[in-house]
Amino acid sequence: xxxxxxxxxTDVRIESVYSTQILLENLELKQNxxxxxxxxxxxxxxxxxxxxxxxxxxDRIQDAIDQLAAMATESxxxxxxxxxxxxxxxxxxxxxxxxxRVSDVSNQNKIDLAKSYVPIVRxxxxxxxxxxxxxxxxxTKHILSSKGAxxxxxxxSCSLSVRYTLQGSxxxxxxxxxxxxxxxxxxxxxxxxxxxxxxxxxxxxRRAEPVVPGVYTCVLSPVVTGVFAHESFGHKSExxxxxxxxxxxxxxxxxxxxxxxxxNIIDTGTLPGAGYVPFDDEGCKARxxxxxxxxxxxxxxxxxxxxxxxxxQPTGNARATSxxxxxxxxxxxxxxxxxxxxxxxxxxxxEEGIYIDDLYHGSGMSTFTIxxxxxxxxxxGQLAEPVLVSVITGNVMKTxxxxxxxxDEVQLFSFAMGGCGKMEQYPxxxxxxxxxxxxxxxxVQ
Amino acid sequence: MIKELxxxxxxxxxxxVSMNRIDAVRHKEITKSGCRVYTDGLIGISGRLGEPTDETxxxxxxxxxxxxxxxxxxxxxxxxxxxxxEVSLTDPEFIRLAEAVLDELRxxxxxFIFSNKISMTETEVRLCNDKGLDFLNLDRTFxxxxxxxxxxxxxxxxxxxxxxxxxxxxxxLLRDAEAMLGxxxxxxPLPARKTMLVVTxxxxxxxxxxxxxxxxxxxxxxxxxxxxxxxxxxxxxxxLWQDRSKxxxxxxxxxxxxxxxxxxxxSLIENGVxxxxxxxxxxxxxxxxxxxxxATGAYDDVPSLGxxxxxxxxxxxxxxxxxxxxxxxxxxxASGGDYTGPGDYASPVQMALLTNGEKTLGRLPECNVRxxxxxxxxxxxxxxxxxxxxxxNRALVVRMTVDG
Numbered sequence: 001x002x003x004x005x006x007x008x009x010t011d012v013r014i015e016s017v018y019s020t021q022i023l024l025e026n027l028e029l030k031q032n033x034x035x036x037x038x039x040x041x042x043x044x045x046x047x048x049x050x051x052x053x054x055x056x057x058x059d060r061i062q063d064a065i066d067q068l069a070a071m072a073t074e075s076x077x078x079x080x081x082x083x084x085x086x087x088x089x090x091x092x093x094x095x096x097x098x099x100x101r102v103s104d105v106s107n108q109n110k111i112d113l114a115k116s117y118v119p120i121v122r123x124x125x126x127x128x129x130x131x132x133x134x135x136x137x138x139x140t141k142h143i144l145s146s147k148g149a150x151x152x153x154x155x156x157s158c159s160l161s162v163r164y165t166l167q168g169s170x171x172x173x174x175x176x177x178x179x180x181x182x183x184x185x186x187x188x189x190x191x192x193x194x195x196x197x198x199x200x201x202x203x204x205x206r207r208a209e210p211v212v213p214g215v216y217t218c219v220l221s222p223v224v225t226g227v228f229a230h231e232s233f234g235h236k237s238e239x240x241x242x243x244x245x246x247x248x249x250x251x252x253x254x255x256x257x258x259x260x261x262x263x264n265i266i267d268t269g270t271l272p273g274a275g276y277v278p279f280d281d282e283g284c285k286a287r288x289x290x291x292x293x294x295x296x297x298x299x300x301x302x303x304x305x306x307x308x309x310x311x312x313q314p315t316g317n318a319r320a321t322s323x324x325x326x327x328x329x330x331x332x333x334x335x336x337x338x339x340x341x342x343x344x345x346x347x348x349x350x351e352e353g354i355y356i357d358d359l360y361h362g363s364g365m366s367t368f369t370i371x372x373x374x375x376x377x378x379x380x381g382q383l384a385e386p387v388l389v390s391v392i393t394g395n396v397m398k399t400x401x402x403x404x405x406x407x408d409e410v411q412l413f414s415f416a417m418g419g420c421g422k423m424e425q426y427p428x429x430x431x432x433x434x435x436x437x438x439x440x441x442x443x444v445q
Numbered sequence: 446m447i448k449e450l451x452x453x454x455x456x457x458x459x460x461x462v463s464m465n466r467i468d469a470v471r472h473k474e475i476t477k478s479g480c481r482v483y484t485d486g487l488i489g490i491s492g493r494l495g496e497p498t499d500e501t502x503x504x505x506x507x508x509x510x511x512x513x514x515x516x517x518x519x520x521x522x523x524x525x526x527x528x529x530x531e532v533s534l535t536d537p538e539f540i541r542l543a544e545a546v547l548d549e550l551r552x553x554x555x556x557f558i559f560s561n562k563i564s565m566t567e568t569e570v571r572l573c574n575d576k577g578l579d580f581l582n583l584d585r586t587f588x589x590x591x592x593x594x595x596x597x598x599x600x601x602x603x604x605x606x607x608x609x610x611x612x613x614x615x616x617x618l619l620r621d622a623e624a625m626l627g628x629x630x631x632x633x634p635l636p637a638r639k640t641m642l643v644v645t646x647x648x649x650x651x652x653x654x655x656x657x658x659x660x661x662x663x664x665x666x667x668x669x670x671x672x673x674x675x676x677x678x679x680x681x682x683x684x685l686w687q688d689r690s691k692x693x694x695x696x697x698x699x700x701x702x703x704x705x706x707x708x709x710x711x712s713l714i715e716n717g718v719x720x721x722x723x724x725x726x727x728x729x730x731x732x733x734x735x736x737x738x739x740a741t742g743a744y745d746d747v748p749s750l751g752x753x754x755x756x757x758x759x760x761x762x763x764x765x766x767x768x769x770x771x772x773x774x775x776x777x778x779a780s781g782g783d784y785t786g787p788g789d790y791a792s793p794v795q796m797a798l799l800t801n802g803e804k805t806l807g808r809l810p811e812c813n814v815r816x817x818x819x820x821x822x823x824x825x826x827x828x829x830x831x832x833x834x835x836x837x838n839r840a841l842v843v844r845m846t847v848d849g
Contacts, residue, residue, distance in 0.1 A: 026665070031747050032511045037494050039475075050461070050469035056476070056494035071470065107511070128667035165667035171786035172667045174656075210789065213815075213848075241601045244464035245558055251599050324473060326461075360783065366600045367793045367811060369781025390783055390791035393813065423561055423590070445791035445815055445848075 002062055004146035007074040009045040009084045011145035012061060013281055014038070015323045018103045022114050022134040027122060034107060039323035040064075041281075046072035047081045054324045079147075082308035087147060088284045094153040095140075096278070097182065102136035102158050105184045110134050113187055117162060120194050124164075126202055128172065131163040135416060136184070143283040153278045156182050157429065159416030162194050168205030170388075174360075175201035175373065178416040182272055200357075204374045208386035211375070211444055217353040218392060218442045219346050219378065222411035224356045224370060226432030229265055229336045230420065231364030232396045233258075237267070237291045237299075238317070238329040238422075239306035249310070258297045259400035264337030265292040267301060269316050274414035275333030275431030277319065282327050286316040291334075303329050321425045330422060333431030339406025346405045346438045353378040354444055356392065369393045394442045407435040446506075447519050449574035450497065451479040451701060453744050458536050459564035460543050462591060465551050467544060467563075470536075479745040480505040481519075481574075488515035492745025513747060517726040520703035521576035527698050529691050530567070530585040531611040539565050539587075542613050549619060550591070550606070554626045560602070561592045570697040580705070582697035587613040593626060604629060604777050604796050608836045609694055621836050624805045625777065625798075631807035633799045635849050642773035643814060644764065644800060647757050647829065647841040649776065649792075653784040653818045654685065655752050658713055660724030660739070664731040669788060669818070670719055677717045678819060680826040684758035685714040687723050687737050693754050701748040702726050704738035711737045713755075717823075723753040759839050760828035765802030767828050767842045774809055774847065775800040775835075788818030802834075813848040821845070 004010040016038045023031035037056075042064045044051045051068040055061070078084055114134040121130045136158035144150050163176035177197035179190025220228055235241075242248040269277030269286030278286050282304055290298045302310070303318035306329055318327035347355070357374040370392045377384040394402075412433035419427030454476045461469035478497040482489045482505045489511070491504035534542070543563045550559055567585040572578065588609045592602040606622045608614070635641075653669070662668035670678075689698045689709040699705045702725060712720055724732060725740035728750050741751030760767065775798045782792020794812050798805040816825060827842035834840055 025749070029511075029513055030749065032508075032513055033490065033492075033745060035492055035745065039494060049467065052469060052471035054471070054473045054475065129661055129665040165662065165665075167666065168786060171669055171788070172662070173786050205786070210785070210787070213791075236601065240463075245594065245596070247597055247599065324475060326469065326471060361781070363781035365602075365778070365780060365795055367781075367795055369793055371781065371783035388785045388787070388789070390785050390789055390815070391781060391793070393781070393793045443813065445813060 001144060002065060005065065005069040007076050007078055008069055008072050009078050009081070009087070009146055010065060011043050011143060011149065011282065012040060013323065014040045014058065014142045016140045018138040020102065020107070020110055020134065020136045022110055024114055024118065024132040026130055027118050032107065032111065041320065041323045041326060042068060043326065044068040044072050045078070045083065047075040047078055048073065050326070052326045083305050084147070086304035086308050086314050087145065087282060088314065089145070089147050089149045090151040090279060090283055090285060091149065092151060094151065094278055097138065097154050097156040100183050101138050102156060102184050103138050110136070113160065116188065117160060117191065117194060120191060120198065121162060121164060124198055124202065126166045127164045128167055129165045133161040133417070135159050135161070143279065145283065149283045151279055151283055155276055157274060157414070158182070158184050158187060160187050160190055161416045164198070166201060166205050169207070173201065173205035180274070180414040180416050200374065204386045208388045211354070211387040211389045213445045215441055216444050217350050217438065217440045218444070219350070219353065219355045219436060219438050221357050221436060222434055223413050224359050225336055225434035225437050226413055227359055227362040228368065228370060229434055230331060230334050230430065230432045231362040232368040233265055233292065233400065234267065234331045234334045235364050236396065237301050238331070239300045239302045239310055240329045243306055243309050252297060252300065254297055254299070256297045257295055258397065259292055259295040260403045261295045262339050262406050263292055263295045263400060263403055264290070265334065266290055266337060267317070267331055267334045269332035271333045271412065271431060273333060273412060273431040274419070274429035275331070277316065277332045280316045280318045280327065281320045282318045284314045284316045284318060286332065289315045301329050301331065303327060319428060321428045325425050328422065328425065330428055331420060331430050333412065335410060335412060335432060336406065336434030336437060338408050338410045338435050341405045341407050343407055343436045346407060346436055347378055347383065348381040350378045350381060354387065354389070355383055364396060366396060367393055368396050368399070390445050392442050392444050399439055399442065402440040403437055404440065405438040410435050446482055446484040447574055447576055448502065449481040449483070449519055449578070450571065451481065451744055452571045453477045454569040456567045457564055458539060459562050460540065461562060462547065463560050465547060465559050467540070467547070470540070477744040482506050482509065483515060483519055484509060486514060486516040488513050488747055490745055490747060515747065519574055519576060520578045521574070522578070524579040525698070526581040528583045529611065530583055532613065534565060534613070542615065546615055546618060550622060554622065556596050557593045557626055558596060559591045559593055562588070562590045564588045566695070568695045572699060572703050578703055580697070580699045580703060582699070584695045586611055586694050589618055595629060610837055617837065628798050628805035628807050633807035633809055635809055635812055635847060640844050640846050642768060642771055642827065642842055643776060643845045644773045644840045644842055645776040645779070646835055646838055649779060650790065650821055650841065650843070651755050653788055653790070654755060658722050659750060660722040660728035660732060661750050663722040664728055674719050674721065676719060678719060679714060679717040679822040680824065681717045682760065682828060683714065683717050683822050683826050684712065686756045686758060687711040687713055687739060687753045688756035689738070689754060692756065696754050700725070700738040700740040701742050702736065702740040704736045704740065706738050725750040757829045757841060759831050761831050762828060763802070763832045764830040764834045764840045764842070767830055768802040772799055772801055772806065773842065775805060779814070784818060789815070790818065790821065791815040810849065814845040815848070816843065816845045
């Protein structure tokens, strides 16, 4: 198909993204957009530097290859380069959504679906402003390489999201809920979930009072646990941060204890949802990566480049937010594994603590943060009054040691809007989740 | 029927830095075209990556059938080109400059590992229609986004050398590096007192302003500032602008509806008094005021109200003068903080330096800062510097509570 230059490694990733965005703003139609964008990322590697070109001119990919090749230095033994050695060669068509593509659903059906959620918002008098979003995306990718890769695959998402501002007793309150699926037919079943979220938000914003800042034992809901796992340890497991850094290589030696024995963290692109990545953006097949097992560091996330440098194996985690960017090491679906407790048994021993029910956002470096959307005091082992919290924080490594309980059921989530950000690349769809967990020593403000 | 084109172009050369050296070069040249047609209070839009074709215009017309309301007149009979580009470099020249800077950083700061991106970005944004509107904004910046990690540190990164400028200012970049890295290994304790002056880039604390000055939030009683328009609620020295002036990088002088303001600035808060919300045409109509020109959206979106480019009016005092002899916390990294609904702000500070306003004196331990919106920009507001000591940006100085 393309003339790949001799003595260089070349790959081409062609992406075609069908998408729909329908927006009801304050219950009136504001946006109804359907489009298909196609673009390509071309990469050439000469063993010393990578050369990338992002283009929307698909019929000029060969020109781009030739231009990049002119910048590179020929390397006759490029095939023996360890980075090139780790780049997998897969072929064939791996389409999971061809029989239920959102592109085959009529625009009218999508509008009708969005409008079917209008009564839920309309009946709530405290709603000051609102958005109802219907979003879908059907993506196909085709990766070809000078090693012989020629693999095509697809992914799909569709969602119904409600966002609103409520008039609370002390101030306006921003709330909302997502219904996320990979099959359009299932979206209509999310109404009870939206109604329940709205009811919880109404109750919360009418009763919540400022928290007394301090250090508390916290219980995190599964969605908060998922973001905590992503932010607290997921980013630290991305191997590009370790490249060329002897201190980090020693610190993150495989086999080291990094958390409490109850702690298991897994990342995999094999699960349905926003983190479904059957092949990563350099054509490496997804697998299940146990990052922490029983508190012991057992793995990390790689691209072929980081795997080659660190002498480990690629893991299917080289991802880009779109054809405009080169793949870098990113998470897929990251979650904490189940324990043996129940929600009630996690609360039971806590005399005074805080339950974080939902969140706005999180971040993570040496210190992680969670900005709670809804939080409640725990008093004498029971949920008590709602409290307003700006942010909960903690040292990542200390907090991983302070987890002493996890419930026995894992829930997985996908956010319909936003995603993970890393440097210039945002938003990347990711999945996350976990059980309820209990952690001591969190600073609450 | 009125036909209008909203088009964005980006040309970029980005250098990826890993282990102190350039390990990748990326070229990007992307054109995005949004074709809009207006008739009978409706809007039809079709977008395309690349230049628009007859087919794109035909799709936009066909999309009128989707009946998306847009009961406002497009702008007409105005032309302006603002070209903010200053320096043009070829790729080899740019790469040579970047490599030279990396060489100096490597030799000057051998205990640090540098990574991430150095890029040269050119943008072009055009809005034109067949009613005589033709606006064009051109800009080009050199963006240094180097993360720095001390070789003995267990953090993913510790600090950075960050700068965005319209010239590749090597000397300024090296001054920034010395300010950030020179003081890194000098440990300084937090002061014993409960509060201290904090020096930061203004955006860190402006999130609640964005939310509360939004015209839709004001119009629909969903803002903390409802009932406060025309009232003095902040310090008499605090003024806030919607800012599309050349001080902002890659921000066109017009919004996505083609609205521009006098001198590309619109005052929202003046001397502590909230004057107006920022608006697009729809919400300006609800508030019965002129639009401030805050419509946003992707190239193929119906224009709508999003965030506005906000700037706190600078004082006539330098950072050193604002500190008036008091040592302050210069926030380098404060990630993940937020406001509660009523305006209580808290954030961890992952990396901070002690400064006297002229130079950095040492590194402070990780800590937490907090304050309330009305105090931070009220009694605790000190000012925004007239000089640009923060990697080419002005410095906001406020007093905050610090928890060790």
